[in-house]
Amino acid sequence: xxxxxxPPAPAPAPRKKRxxxxxxxxxxxxxLELFSERGFHGTPVPLLAEKAGVATGSIYRHFExxxxxxxALYQHWRNAQLNxxxxxxxxxxxxxxxxxxxxxxxxxFYKANPLVFVWLEQHNHAAYLDEESLACTKRVLRPTTxxxxxxxxxxLLKPLPAKLLVAIADGIFMGMVRFATAQxxxxxxxxxxxxxxxxxxxxxx
Amino acid sequence: xxxxxxPPAPAPAPRKKRxxxxxxxxxxxxxLELFSERGFHGTPVPLLAEKAGVATGSIYRHFExxxxxxxALYQHWRNAQLNxxxxxxxxxxxxxxxxxxxxxxxxxFYKANPLVFVWLEQHNHAAYLDEESLACTKRVLRPTTxxxxxxxxxxLLKPLPAKLLVAIADGIFMGMVRFATAQxxxxxxxxxxxxxxxxxxxxxx
Amino acid sequence: xxxxxxPPAPAPAPRKKRxxxxxxxxxxxxxLELFSERGFHGTPVPLLAEKAGVATGSIYRHFExxxxxxxALYQHWRNAQLNxxxxxxxxxxxxxxxxxxxxxxxxxFYKANPLVFVWLEQHNHAAYLDEESLACTKRVLRPTTxxxxxxxxxxLLKPLPAKLLVAIADGIFMGMVRFATAQxxxxxxxxxxxxxxxxxxxxxx
Amino acid sequence: xxxxxxPPAPAPAPRKKRxxxxxxxxxxxxxLELFSERGFHGTPVPLLAEKAGVATGSIYRHFExxxxxxxALYQHWRNAQLNxxxxxxxxxxxxxxxxxxxxxxxxxFYKANPLVFVWLEQHNHAAYLDEESLACTKRVLRPTTxxxxxxxxxxLLKPLPAKLLVAIADGIFMGMVRFATAQxxxxxxxxxxxxxxxxxxxxxx
DNA sequence: CATGAATGAGTTTTCATTCAT
DNA sequence: TATGAATGAAAACTCATTCAT
Numbered sequence: 001x002x003x004x005x006x007p008p009a010p011a012p013a014p015r016k017k018r019x020x021x022x023x024x025x026x027x028x029x030x031x032l033e034l035f036s037e038r039g040f041h042g043t044p045v046p047l048l049a050e051k052a053g054v055a056t057g058s059i060y061r062h063f064e065x066x067x068x069x070x071x072a073l074y075q076h077w078r079n080a081q082l083n084x085x086x087x088x089x090x091x092x093x094x095x096x097x098x099x100x101x102x103x104x105x106x107x108x109f110y111k112a113n114p115l116v117f118v119w120l121e122q123h124n125h126a127a128y129l130d131e132e133s134l135a136c137t138k139r140v141l142r143p144t145t146x147x148x149x150x151x152x153x154x155x156l157l158k159p160l161p162a163k164l165l166v167a168i169a170d171g172i173f174m175g176m177v178r179f180a181t182a183q184x185x186x187x188x189x190x191x192x193x194x195x196x197x198x199x200x201x202x203x204x205x
Numbered sequence: 206x207x208x209x210x211x212p213p214a215p216a217p218a219p220r221k222k223r224x225x226x227x228x229x230x231x232x233x234x235x236x237l238e239l240f241s242e243r244g245f246h247g248t249p250v251p252l253l254a255e256k257a258g259v260a261t262g263s264i265y266r267h268f269e270x271x272x273x274x275x276x277a278l279y280q281h282w283r284n285a286q287l288n289x290x291x292x293x294x295x296x297x298x299x300x301x302x303x304x305x306x307x308x309x310x311x312x313x314f315y316k317a318n319p320l321v322f323v324w325l326e327q328h329n330h331a332a333y334l335d336e337e338s339l340a341c342t343k344r345v346l347r348p349t350t351x352x353x354x355x356x357x358x359x360x361l362l363k364p365l366p367a368k369l370l371v372a373i374a375d376g377i378f379m380g381m382v383r384f385a386t387a388q389x390x391x392x393x394x395x396x397x398x399x400x401x402x403x404x405x406x407x408x409x410x
Numbered sequence: 411x412x413x414x415x416x417p418p419a420p421a422p423a424p425r426k427k428r429x430x431x432x433x434x435x436x437x438x439x440x441x442l443e444l445f446s447e448r449g450f451h452g453t454p455v456p457l458l459a460e461k462a463g464v465a466t467g468s469i470y471r472h473f474e475x476x477x478x479x480x481x482a483l484y485q486h487w488r489n490a491q492l493n494x495x496x497x498x499x500x501x502x503x504x505x506x507x508x509x510x511x512x513x514x515x516x517x518x519f520y521k522a523n524p525l526v527f528v529w530l531e532q533h534n535h536a537a538y539l540d541e542e543s544l545a546c547t548k549r550v551l552r553p554t555t556x557x558x559x560x561x562x563x564x565x566l567l568k569p570l571p572a573k574l575l576v577a578i579a580d581g582i583f584m585g586m587v588r589f590a591t592a593q594x595x596x597x598x599x600x601x602x603x604x605x606x607x608x609x610x611x612x613x614x615x
Numbered sequence: 616x617x618x619x620x621x622p623p624a625p626a627p628a629p630r631k632k633r634x635x636x637x638x639x640x641x642x643x644x645x646x647l648e649l650f651s652e653r654g655f656h657g658t659p660v661p662l663l664a665e666k667a668g669v670a671t672g673s674i675y676r677h678f679e680x681x682x683x684x685x686x687a688l689y690q691h692w693r694n695a696q697l698n699x700x701x702x703x704x705x706x707x708x709x710x711x712x713x714x715x716x717x718x719x720x721x722x723x724f725y726k727a728n729p730l731v732f733v734w735l736e737q738h739n740h741a742a743y744l745d746e747e748s749l750a751c752t753k754r755v756l757r758p759t760t761x762x763x764x765x766x767x768x769x770x771l772l773k774p775l776p777a778k779l780l781v782a783i784a785d786g787i788f789m790g791m792v793r794f795a796t797a798q799x800x801x802x803x804x805x806x807x808x809x810x811x812x813x814x815x816x817x818x819x820x
Numbered sequence: 821c822a823t824g825a826a827t828g829a830g831t832t833t834t835c836a837t838t839c840a841t
Numbered sequence: 842t843a844t845g846a847a848t849g850a851a852a853a854c855t856c857a858t859t860c861a862t
Contacts, residue, residue, distance in 0.1 A: 018825085039246060041243075042332070045853060066852095163388070167383050175375055467850090574810070577790035578787050579790075674857095826858105839844100840847100
């Protein structure tokens with residue numbers, strides 16, 4: 001009815017200026033590190049902000065919600081992956097050579113962004129991923145499946161469901177990555193080539 | 206503030222009667238379902254209690270904490286897995302036959318407890334796992350690695366690090382499972398055998 | 411990828427036990443006082459909890475959200491008002507006597523719950539009120555309007571829209587209440603009767 | 616993190632040009648609309664800025680704080696009201712005629728600024744109003760009270776406290792306004808005259 | 821004088837855990 | 842041993858305010 005005490009004193013704030021888009025990038029970078037280390041639900045936003053070197057509130061200036069941030073991150077990296085794996089792919093090569101090229105690209109992408117691979121694979125079906133994120137996942141799977149189908153038609157690969165072959169290849173790559181991860185993220189040429197050979201022999205007719 | 210007459214009977218506390226040990230199991234069952242679906246941090250204890258059909262407080266009668274519950278669950282299933290995979294294993298068979306046997310057992314265990322596989326694989330290095338849980342993981346890995354080493358020594362498998370071979374085999378199995386899950390069909394004999402063959406060819410010299 | 415520090419230590423908590431329904435009542439009481447004093451948006455939930463003598467979290471055990479609390483409060487008091495104004499109303503009396511009776515009841519209700527009247531009137535169209543709350547408002551208006559229509563038909567009141575007459579009467583009552591509020595909530599018999607007479611003369615033919 | 620090339624042109628800061636004083640007025644206009652619709656605490660400054668078509672920071676170029684803005688707005692309109700109600704008031708007329716004139720002026724002011732009336736009436740004792748704002752309120756009340764006292768002395772009005780009579784008249788006016796608002800029609804002559812007559816009969820001896 | 825990203829305290833809400841019954 | 846209301850610290854999110862440009 002009458003006078004209620006006004007809030008204590010709305011606090012000032014030191015300022016920082018960053019180059020265009022830098023804040024967003026910093027947040028995405030921190031999110032990748034923390035999400036892959038501790039999981040989505042295991043990562044509090046303030047921790048994320050601290051790691052990104054920004055204030056908690058700034059997160060929400062760039063992303064609608066924590067969930068939206070996770071989706072943006074997911075889509076960003078799925079797209080980057082799609083590009084790294086298939087951008088300007090040399091389709092004129094023989095199937096075996098194409099496979100080699102793809103394997104190399106996958107490895108290169110992993111080496112450049114070791115956390116990304118782990119995160120993408122582990123959070124495939126997380127409840128917080130939206131339609132668009134799931135669509136991105138499919139977009140990456142499509143060319144792989146197409147390639148496998150073609151090679152299978154040419155009787156180079158086993159007459160198994162293309163998706164099964166893809167799943168197996170993916171599994172082998174993931175196994176190799178896990179092995180590398182256990183060895184402190186070192187993925188040397190030798191292992192890479194060996195795993196590629198394993199994979200090819202797993203699939204080939 | 207007072208227009209509803211207070212209820213005449215003070216409602217005696219309902220008490221649920223359960224067979225011995227059943228409550229604990231109901232909790233573990235609910236935990237498995239929820240943890241594998243939503244993750245550890247994504248699963249509130251009250252929800253867990255509801256799914257288990259017990260009161261929230263009852264959880265703490267059976268487990269020290271949520272973390273302790275997760276570890277108990279993890280250890281329970283790692284041990285079950287160890288037993289299912291290697292209990293009374295026919296070590297007298299040929300390596301190829303042993304591999305076949307193992308593959309079959311892995312599949313059988315997966316079919317019997319599909320969620321377990323998913324959960325165990327995904328939460329390998331989670332922060333909430335204690336020493337004992339990690340020890341359980343190693344205990345499962347040991348016989349597999351030993352088998353691979355032996356077969357490799359006999360020049361049946363490629364001369365690669367045993368851990369890499371194991372990781373690859375594991376990856377293929379996981380790929381197969383994912384494939385089955387994605388296609389919404391039971392892991393049938395055909396796919397199972399095909400994947401086994403792929404796996405063997407991946408590893409063999 | 412590896413061990414993230416588990417949360418600091420999830421804090422214990424002293425307990426309190428209250429009679430059935432007491433907590434809810436305490437919350438509603440505190441909410442009435444604070445909402446009418448500082449408005450809905452001007453009242454932080456922790457303050458509300460403190461005033462109610464409960465923990466912040468307890469609010470959410472009894473109400474879905476702050477908004478739901480406001481609606482529950484609103485509906486509670488609108489219903490109480492309906493009952494106080496019209497419960498067992500002596501419809502056999504003359505119109506003038508009925509008006510007197512109603513005026514007395516309105517005053518009695520105000521005297522018993524001074525804050526309620528103010529709050530109900532001021533927050534009539536607040537954005538946070540739901541369907542049911544608005545329906546409650548209408549339910550209170552209906553008998554008043556019906557009474558006015560009847561008296562107007564008997565040529566006791568001016569031939570004006572019933573809703574206008576009701577609005578005017580309501581306005582006078584509110585004016586009286588504001589006057590009383592300014593005088594430290596004292597609403598003495600004299601003022602009450604005088605205002606009643608004013609109101610009747612405002613409406614009568 | 617880096618697959619999009621940074622934009623070629625660094626985008627020069629857009630600057631809005633407005634006629635002198637227009638920005639301040641745009642802010643006040645937006646504030647009136649939002650404060651009367653959602654209340655002071657329910658209106659975020661960024662929303663206000665958006666509605667006013669200015670940047671958030673610009674608000675603080677024209678007003679010390681949100682609270683200061685509310686007070687400026689309040690005072691602005693209380694003064695406007697004072698002027699509209701009593702500026703050059705024809706004090707030579709008979710009391711009844713003066714009352715008619717006042718009623719007309721009140722209605723005219725309401726019609727010209729419907730939101731103002733609502734806001735002024737509802738936020739009379741809000742905690743964020745400062746001394747000066749409250750003084751403005753009193754300044755509007757003074758001539759009304761004086762007029763009522765005079766008329767009462769001349770035995771034209773009931774021998775009641777002047778403040779009660781004023782409160783009643785105010786209540787009737789508000790009731791009329793609410794009625795018009797609820798019926799979604801303009802305050803027409805007919806209703807206006809009828810309410811005036813009601814009000815006079817409520818107060819007159 | 822204008823801008824709007826950045827800030828961090830404050831707000832709403834959740835949830836692991838306790839304990840009187 | 843089971844219950845579930847109560848707790849309060851921490852989570853997600855908001856917003857008044859500042860300041861580099």
